[in-house]
Amino acid sequence: QKEVEQNSGPLSVPEGAIASLNCTYSDRGSQSFFWYRQYSGKSPELIMFIYSNGDKEDGRFTAQLNKASQYVSLLIRDSQPSDSATYLCAGSQGGNKLTFGTGTQLKVEL
Amino acid sequence: EAGVAQSPRYKIIEKRQSVAFWCNPISGHATLYWYQQILGQGPKLLIQFQNNGVVDDSQLPKDRFSAERLKGVDSTLKIQPAKLEDSAVYLCASSFGPDIYEQYFGPGTRLTVT
Numbered sequence: 651q652k653e654v655e656q657n658s659g660p661l662s663v664p665e666g667a668i669a670s671l672n673c674t675y676s677d678r679g680s681q682s683f684f685w686y687r688q689y690s691g692k693s694p695e696l697i698m699f700i701y702s703n704g705d706k707e708d709g710r711f712t713a714q715l716n717k718a719s720q721y722v723s724l725l726i727r728d729s730q731p732s733d734s735a736t737y738l739c740a741g742s743q744g745g746n747k748l749t750f751g752t753g754t755q756l757k758v759e760l
Numbered sequence: 761e762a763g764v765a766q767s768p769r770y771k772i773i774e775k776r777q778s779v780a781f782w783c784n785p786i787s788g789h790a791t792l793y794w795y796q797q798i799l800g801q802g803p804k805l806l807i808q809f810q811n812n813g814v815v816d817d818s819q820l821p822k823d824r825f826s827a828e829r830l831k832g833v834d835s836t837l838k839i840q841p842a843k844l845e846d847s848a849v850y851l852c853a854s855s856f857g858p859d860i861y862e863q864y865f866g867p868g869t870r871l872t873v874t
Contacts, residue, residue, distance in 0.1 A: 744859075
């Protein structure tokens with residue numbers, strides 16, 4: 651059973667729209683969650699992390715965590731073509747050990 | 761600040777051969793990770809070091825994979841003998857510490873086993 655699940659996509663949104671990326675997790679022991687962006691052929695880079703229920707905003711990005719529903723999401727406002735990438739959701743039970751989902755491919759179309 | 765360095769960037773070997781990957785973390789980062797990323801999947805943690813001690817190697821196939829981090833800096837990951845299913849990108853990452861610190865990833869080594 652996968653511990654972190656994501657829809658593989660691709661998710662296509664028009665430029666300037668809000669992209670909504672979702673992730674569910676099965677391990678209630680997971681304490682913190684991370685969103686990484688990975689361009690094709692490149693290594694993952696951290697966008698943001700969240701460990702408290704609610705919303706956390708950073709520029710055009712908002713992470714949302716609902717521990718009761720075991721649900722994490724990432725909203726990207728004013729999507730740009732440069733946001734086209736695979737977005738990886740990861741959960742951590744502590745000790746910075748990350749369990750990654752398979753990633754959602756986002757395509758922002760002109 | 762220099763990033764995480766890895767070498768080689770690409771490697772092609774035949775099954776049953778051995779291969780080694782090298783990683784140099786960001787200076788001052790005590791925690792080092794090796795991940796395996798198979799095409800179309802997310803990275804899977806193989807081993808985590810804190811300084812030169814192993815914190816977690818529960819997903820490392822110990823019958824063929826080994827890793828070491830001598831002197832708590834550079835690390836080497838070895839596969840011996842390689843199987844076709846080992847074809848993947850091997851990512852090294854480092855972080856300042858073992859708690860909620862950003863993990864910085866190196867460029868990875870793309871391994872193809874034929």
